[in-house]
Amino acid sequence: MTDEEADDWNPHSRLCIARLRDHGVDMTGFAQTRELLPVPDIPGYRTLKCDFHLHTVFSDGDVWPTTRITEAWRDGLDAISFADHSDYNPHSDDVKNDPARAYELALPAAETLGIILIPGIEVGEDDLHCNALFITDSHSLRGGKLIETLQKARSQDAFVFWNHPGWKQPAEWFPLIADAYNAKLIQGMELVNGNSFYPEAYRWVEEKKLTILANSDAHEPVPQACAGGLRPITLVFARTADRAGIREALSARRTAAWMGGEVWGDESLLKMLWEAAVKVEGKERDLKPGGPPVGVRLRNDSAIPFRLHIGKGPDWLLGVQGDVLLPGQKAIEGPLSAAANAPAGRQRVEIEMEIKNLHVAPGRNLTVRLPLSLVLSQ
Numbered sequence: 001m002t003d004e005e006a007d008d009w010n011p012h013s014r015l016c017i018a019r020l021r022d023h024g025v026d027m028t029g030f031a032q033t034r035e036l037l038p039v040p041d042i043p044g045y046r047t048l049k050c051d052f053h054l055h056t057v058f059s060d061g062d063v064w065p066t067t068r069i070t071e072a073w074r075d076g077l078d079a080i081s082f083a084d085h086s087d088y089n090p091h092s093d094d095v096k097n098d099p100a101r102a103y104e105l106a107l108p109a110a111e112t113l114g115i116i117l118i119p120g121i122e123v124g125e126d127d128l129h130c131n132a133l134f135i136t137d138s139h140s141l142r143g144g145k146l147i148e149t150l151q152k153a154r155s156q157d158a159f160v161f162w163n164h165p166g167w168k169q170p171a172e173w174f175p176l177i178a179d180a181y182n183a184k185l186i187q188g189m190e191l192v193n194g195n196s197f198y199p200e201a202y203r204w205v206e207e208k209k210l211t212i213l214a215n216s217d218a219h220e221p222v223p224q225a226c227a228g229g230l231r232p233i234t235l236v237f238a239r240t241a242d243r244a245g246i247r248e249a250l251s252a253r254r255t256a257a258w259m260g261g262e263v264w265g266d267e268s269l270l271k272m273l274w275e276a277a278v279k280v281e282g283k284e285r286d287l288k289p290g291g292p293p294v295g296v297r298l299r300n301d302s303a304i305p306f307r308l309h310i311g312k313g314p315d316w317l318l319g320v321q322g323d324v325l326l327p328g329q330k331a332i333e334g335p336l337s338a339a340a341n342a343p344a345g346r347q348r349v350e351i352e353m354e355i356k357n358l359h360v361a362p363g364r365n366l367t368v369r370l371p372l373s374l375v376l377s378q
């Protein structure tokens, strides 16, 4: 194989696109570049970007299944799941009424582009909708009462979450969800669905020990350049970047919801994410007590922008305080200076910061201490 031919195996290449067409993949809306959406891994875990709630023409979506794969690839995602309705298929005069078909059709494209495709379905009763992921027999989940359907899904070792809890009215812990939860049939909840965040549901994450999810619930094509903006993403912190890794991480509640500029998640996970994403550039800074300010650069290697509230370090350290934006994949520089009464020699100091868009509990954001190494010379 020549180098040129080898290049053609790269998923960015035209040949690869031609090959997808040979697989019968609809290339409509396929951008030929993948958005690099860096979100760093954290110690012990891969950080995977996922959307577990997508509709296709096999229920009430407007999109062919393989298009969901090319959109996910374009948007820099690692994993997706279809959530076609078990018992609602308005296209059934034109499209086979088969809850497993979207997955079957899209799997070759997913494997070609390296997207982890997880079998899923959306089941419901009245206004309570749930997604079951990792199902092995979607046909058996059609018809019937919701509790029985969820029991069947759980017997397939499905991971089940409550969709859009505040869909038609502010979220309520109403009798049917309580019954499903008490029967241990619900393990997670969409804290974000589409561009909706459900503040009234947030406290249940901790109260009920639910896994946090953020999904698009897209029925129409996902617009380009939506990722990192309005396309909601479930960040999954998985031991391995595969289905088994995702399944284990969902059960262990190692996820965060990312939508727009906001992230909701467990405090220790978001702290590791912050520490992996943001670094002080350079090793040490020389400061002269009473001398001119020196620039200190803070670099964000992730696609997540951070809204910082910079607090105080030691009294003798003077510099930026208050609200500052640290954009995604950029560095910012702020001046630091030392007061005349600063101690001499090598000093390790910490500056308190609140990260206002990393939400760790209702009404509480992540706080961190930014370590700095300074050398104070007379």
Ligand SMILES: [Zn+2]
Residues within 6 Å of the ligand: 122, 129, 163, 164
């Ligand atoms: Zn729904």
Ligand SMILES: [Zn+2]
Residues within 6 Å of the ligand: 053, 055, 083, 122, 217
């Ligand atoms: Zn849906």
